[in-house]
Each structure stands twice: as C-alpha cells, then as structure tokens.
Amino acid sequence: MTHGIIAAALAGFGTGLSLIVAIGAQNAFVLRQGARRHAVLAVVAICAVSDAVLIALGVAGVGAFVTAWPAALTLVALAGGGFLICYGVLAARRVLRPDPAAALTTEGAAPGSARRAVLTCLAMTWLNPHVYLDTVLLLGSLAADRGDLRWAFGVGAGLASLAWFGALGYGARALSGLLARPSAWRVLDGLVAATMVTMGGLLLARA
Secondary structure (H helix, E strand, O other): OHHHHHHHHHHHHHHHHHHHOOOOHHHHHHHHHHHHOOOHHHHHHHHHHHHHHHHHHHHHHHHHHHHHOOOHHHHHHHHHHHHHHHHHHHHHHHHHOOOHHHOOOOOOOOOOOHHHHHHHHHHHHHOOHHHHHHHHHHHHHHHHOOHHHHHHHHHHHHHHHHHHHHHHHHOHHHHHHHHOOHHHHHHHHHHHHHHHHHHHHHHHHHO
8 A cells, every 4th residue: 555655646746747847937937036046935835835735626626526426537537648648749849849939047127026026926826727727637637547546646746846846946046057958948848748648648548
C-alpha cells in the first residue's frame, strides 16, 4: 500500500510539474519578482496555495462524480487523454518551431508596491482559464483514474507546484539567465511533450 501511495504521489508530482513549467504570464511574473527580490514570499505563496486549492477541488469534485457514476470514468479518461495528447502536440510544436520572443525576461517596469504585486499575482492566477483546465479538470480527471490513491496523486501535484514556484521565485537570480534562452525552454517543452503524450495514450488505452 505504501508503495502505491508513493507511486501515485510521484506520478502527481511529475504531471503537475509538466503542466506548470510551460511558458506563461504567471511564470514570467514570478521570475521577474524573484529577480528583483520584491514580494517574493507573497507571490510564491499565492501561486502555490491557489494551485493546491484548485487541485483539491478537482480531486474531490471529479473523484466524487466518478464514485457516484462509475461510467463517467470512461468519459473522463477519454476527455483527459485527448486533452493531454493535444497539450503534448502543442509542446512538441514549440520544440520544432520555437518563438525567440517567448523566452522569459526580467526586464520591465519598476517593482512597485507589495500590494500591487499581490493583486497582479492574484489576477494572473484566478482570472486565467487555463489554470482551471489544468488543475480542476485535467489533474482532477487524472487523479480520479487513480481510484483510492487519488489524494496521493493530488498531494504530489500540489508539491510540484510549491517546488516549482519556490525554485522560480527564490532561484530567479541564478535561473533568469538560463530561462532567458529559448533553447532551455525547447528542452523543457520536449520533456513536457513526451510526458503528456505518453500519459494521454495510457488514459485512452484504459478507457
């Protein structure tokens, strides 16, 4: 049983990490704040806690729905598998056709107040529709496929979010130079593509 819990948690960690490392406004904002050492703790906490709440909602909601209607697991697996494969294909496309302007930078406006940083981070997190797709729907559906181990999967995904945003915020001084290179994101996108297509194929096979 312990081995199963650890395996589910590791799967959740890998899946969560694959989803959140994609280039986006939220990651760029955290990187810039970390590079400037401005309101880093607040920004990292908002991102990690928000993801944890949304992941928990996904695990609880989708899991309860599947328990009440077992046939829904097949539909969830089909939808989740298709979404994962599409997500992986898009990541693979970024590897083959990289956008030089997509690299993260730490340049921009002055830091401003901590309140402004907090409000900006909240807006980027809760007003982004992709956050709900990734956490509530996608991670929720993948967790439901784990059955009784779905919460271990969810905890792993939440820890991945905490680890990523913590590393991005507090390691920004060291990471900013690397993440400013499009080639670094091509490597990350390659890993994301492989992971997403593989997991999507497994979900479709189980369905």
